[in-house]
Amino acid sequence: MIARLNFQSARSLHVAEFSVGVNTAMHDAQLLTPARVGADRAATLLRGDSTHWFVPEALSTRQQVFANRIEALRIALNRDLFLGLVDSESHYAVYRPGAGYARRLDCLRNNDSRVISAVFYLTEAWQDAEGGALRLYLADQSYHDVFPRAGTLLLFLSAQFEHEVLPATRDRMSIACWMRQRV
Template structure:
């Protein structure tokens, strides 16, 4: 079995059993570095905007990151391996878990030092289309003292802190796990993705 297929099988088993998982090394180091370089360059040139809380407003006390959405139909050269990997995961999740996923959406996210994202649920009202949340990290040489962990609140009342090491991917069911981003002492880069189903009432 090739490593990519093994990653997919691991993710399917973990989502079915626990509702979340962590994968390491889904993309090559070179592909991850290319994403990090592009994200940093876009941020430096002002192409990332302050993220919104809900549909309308920005509120830095709750969410301090800056984002730029991918064009999933025409990804850049740096984005293409990641977009293709996401699509392979989406197809596999439909086959193995029958989730009815129809598309992916993704954006770069950059958190300045000290920024956070308060505890929240990606699908709070069980009416939205997001089914699987995916975070992919781009931070080389990240150390525990740098902070910036994703804190995932588990079903048994405990939590799991996941440090944002480059090449690490976290996947979890969007309507099940509250989570937050803890402040870091250095700039923190990632890609946030949601695998979506068709919303009720949407035209086919």
């Protein structure tokens, strides 16, 4: 299952405001930290992004709007597809020029609670020539590239689709989210 949706609503999700919040305030306040693989390991050869995890008890107004939309989507997926999703986790991700993330699945070692992976793109006026696509590998080993156009929400099954982030020529900003089941 792969779904690509325009998730932006003119009244509630202002991509430009998210982008400013990620790229300036968070970076200036040093809230973005080099991403890790697993619980404690920094692995700059595998991934080159910086992240800031959403803290459910301390969400900003923008984060709360996003969390509410993801929660509504989680409920709809459970209602229509019986997925047994119980919650979600999210973080901002910023890839500086030249940074990427190696091919992988979104399942954590010894924990298969992630069912749905979601990526909400924040970078305005993205051009395909700038790179930065998320490459989804299909069962026949062909692939589908999704370019990070602001307002797009990409959904895919966490344990089924290997994927990678290709390097870009400018900053690439997104919110990554995983909808989880109980294990």
